[in-house]
Amino acid sequence: MKKLAKVLLSSVIALAMFLISIQVQPVHNKEKKTNSISISINNTNAEAKGLFSIFKPKTKSKPKQKPKKKTETQLYNNAKKKGIKTKKHSAYHKGKLPTTGQKYSSKDLYKDGKLNTRRYYGKSGKADIDIHYTNHGNPKKHPKVPHRHKWGYDSKGKWTPGKGY
Structure with a gap:
């Protein structure tokens, strides 16, 4: 169940990153007098921005040491x-x-x-x-x-x- 949730979450994040990196710009064609949309993809590396940090392996934290009893x-x-x-x-x-x-x-x-x-x-x-x-x-x-x-x-x-x- 946890793996499925991780896969779904990563898919949603990947889709969101893709949509963020797309730039939608209207193109005006003077000859035909119609508007069309031009889509360009921003080549920014999303992982470099730290947006996929949930996929990085977690570092194991050191176990907390119990305080030593004082003599x-x-x-x-x-x-x-x-x-x-x-x-x-x-x-x-x-x-x-x-x-x-x-x-x-x-x-x-x-x-x-x-x-x-x-x-x-x-x-x-x-x-x-x-x-x-x-x-x-x-x-x-x-x-x-x-x-x-x-x-x-x-x-x-x-x-x-x-x-x-």
């Missing part, structure tokens, strides 16, 4: 970069945040019902980055709020947060 590390790095919670997230409402935690996790510290600090724990479970949502009462030292502190070893070999950035 735990990629999800953690993405959350850390955007400052959002990780899948392994918890909250504290009293005290201080611990310096170690579950690997690739985050913890929030709330003070007076407001988010004060979000801490990210890296591959080893040690604190990786803190995001502080206050200026610690020191706007000269921390003019940008929120700001980040990257954790690392200090000169005494102690694991501590670094300067804010």
Whole structure:
């Protein structure tokens, strides 16, 4: 059925192209005082105009690849970069945040019902980055709020947060 429809459609298109390419011009014959019609065929290649594109073989489209699942590390790095919670997230409402935690996790510290600090724990479970949502009462030292502190070893070999950035 589809082949028959294609053949009929191609025939109709071919006929239409033929009729489009014909130029009908009246010819005036002064001697006999009769009008006649002269038909001339335009030699334009219809295929070059792209009018028979339905007959060109279709190129096969590549199958869409399913997006790869992101690894735990990629999800953690993405959350850390955007400052959002990780899948392994918890909250504290009293005290201080611990310096170690579950690997690739985050913890929030709330003070007076407001988010004060979000801490990210890296591959080893040690604190990786803190995001502080206050200026610690020191706007000269921390003019940008929120700001980040990257954790690392200090000169005494102690694991501590670094300067804010």
